[in-house]
Amino acid sequence: MTTNTAATSEAKMAVEPPKIVWSEGKRRFETEDHEAFIEYKTRNNGKVMDLVHTYVPSSKRGLGLASHLCVAAFEHASSHSISVIPSCSYVSDTFLPRNPSWKPLVYSEDHLKSSI
Secondary structure, three states: OOOOHHHHHHHHHHHOOOOEEEEOOOOEEEEOOOOOEEEEEEEHHHOEEEEEEEEOOHHHOOOOHHHHHHHHHHHHHHHOOOEEEOOOHHHHHHHHHHOHHHHHHEOOHHHHHHOO
């Protein structure tokens, strides 16, 4: 008897959220298999994280991986008092409108002006 491992792993993913790891050297958050990721650049001496690119391979699209990657990045930013610039169109046009609770972390030039 053979089992369909792809179906099994997809079913497992639907039940159990994928583990996202921070790869500081690569400046990205990625799935354990390194196939899906969100890349960032640091700005303002590490006080701002610019999310520049989200990538999920076509074989894994539709599983919510991009959203999980964003959550990991925003949770990291929140726990390290870092602001976020959503340069990636997925983050700005899809993730943030669906998850407005993260908007307070979005970097604004007004923060700079108010502290001058």
